[in-house]
Amino acid sequence: MLNFGTAGIPINTKPRTTENAFYFLRDISLNAIELEFVRGVNIKEKKAEDLKVHANNIVISAHAPYYINLNAKEEEKIERSITHIINTGKIINVFNRYSDANKNIVFHPGYYLKMNKEQVYKTIASNIERIINYFKDNNINVMLRPETTGKISQFGNLDELLSLSEELGILPCVDFPHLYARSLGKINDYDSFYNLLEKIESVLGKKGIYDMHIHISGIEYGKGGEKNHLPLNESDFNYKSLLKALKDYGVRGTVICESPKLEYDALILKREYNQME
Ligand SMILES: [Zn+2]
Numbered sequence: 001m002l003n004f005g006t007a008g009i010p011i012n013t014k015p016r017t018t019e020n021a022f023y024f025l026r027d028i029s030l031n032a033i034e035l036e037f038v039r040g041v042n043i044k045e046k047k048a049e050d051l052k053v054h055a056n057n058i059v060i061s062a063h064a065p066y067y068i069n070l071n072a073k074e075e076e077k078i079e080r081s082i083t084h085i086i087n088t089g090k091i092i093n094v095f096n097r098y099s100d101a102n103k104n105i106v107f108h109p110g111y112y113l114k115m116n117k118e119q120v121y122k123t124i125a126s127n128i129e130r131i132i133n134y135f136k137d138n139n140i141n142v143m144l145r146p147e148t149t150g151k152i153s154q155f156g157n158l159d160e161l162l163s164l165s166e167e168l169g170i171l172p173c174v175d176f177p178h179l180y181a182r183s184l185g186k187i188n189d190y191d192s193f194y195n196l197l198e199k200i201e202s203v204l205g206k207k208g209i210y211d212m213h214i215h216i217s218g219i220e221y222g223k224g225g226e227k228n229h230l231p232l233n234e235s236d237f238n239y240k241s242l243l244k245a246l247k248d249y250g251v252r253g254t255v256i257c258e259s260p261k262l263e264y265d266a267l268i269l270k271r272e273y274n275q276m277e
Pocket of ligand 1: 147175215258
């Protein structure tokens with residue numbers, strides 16, 4: 001079973017508020033949203049308490065702000081990045097306080113900045129550990145999900161995230177189009193997608209398969225990897241084969257559509273998936 005939803009407020013939500021987004025998603029038979037705190041965490045805890053009443057049955061996760069670099073050279077930037085993730089966690093914890101739903105916080109971990117990759121891994125792992133400890137000390141029960149990234153200069157290929165997840169007891173957000181862009185188009189058929197799922201299971205066990213948080217969109221890439229997201233039907237990304245692999249493998253969790261056509265493409269994904277044998 002997969003939940004399908006949008007990255008942020010659907011295009012046709014009127015007026016464009018988070019509260020209306022919950023109702024609109026339900027009206028069009030989608031049941032998930034990833035709140036996009038792209039430029040900063042723009043919901044306060046009090047507001048989240050109020051909004052929660054309207055969220056019935058919608059699976060809510062959140063994407064931490066974009067300017068995060070847990071491998072920044074300046075200590076100050078690292079502190080700011082950690083604060084962004086912690087603030088995102090506090091909000092998602094309010095939304096899902098009384099539910100069994102996983103409190104997923106998605107974030108892009110950082111950049112290599114041309115440093116030694118093993119060193120970068122260690123720095124990022126120790127900074128994520130600081131965040132995990134903060135949440136533990138404050139009884140905030142959330143799941144950190146570092147995302148597979150699309151640019152070759154960004155930390156976050158699948159191997160890196162699987163070993164981080166194993167080491168720290170967290171789970172990745174698997175953005176398949178990013179892996180396609182990172183591989184310069186090589187990962188784009190049923191067998192490749194299926195192999196990735198096998199790899200995830202081999203490191204994380206069934207938990208890695210039965211509790212997935214997935215991003216799908218169309219995408220354009222150049223020699224550095226990801227350039228920009230595209231509508232599904234304007235990209236060569238083979239989402240149909242991906243959906244088939246997810247279905248055959250018995251993957252469970254949430255699929256968030258990050259294409260510029262948000263709910264239109266989320267519904268294409270959902271219909272395509274449901275039609276498959
Ligand atoms: Zn993504």
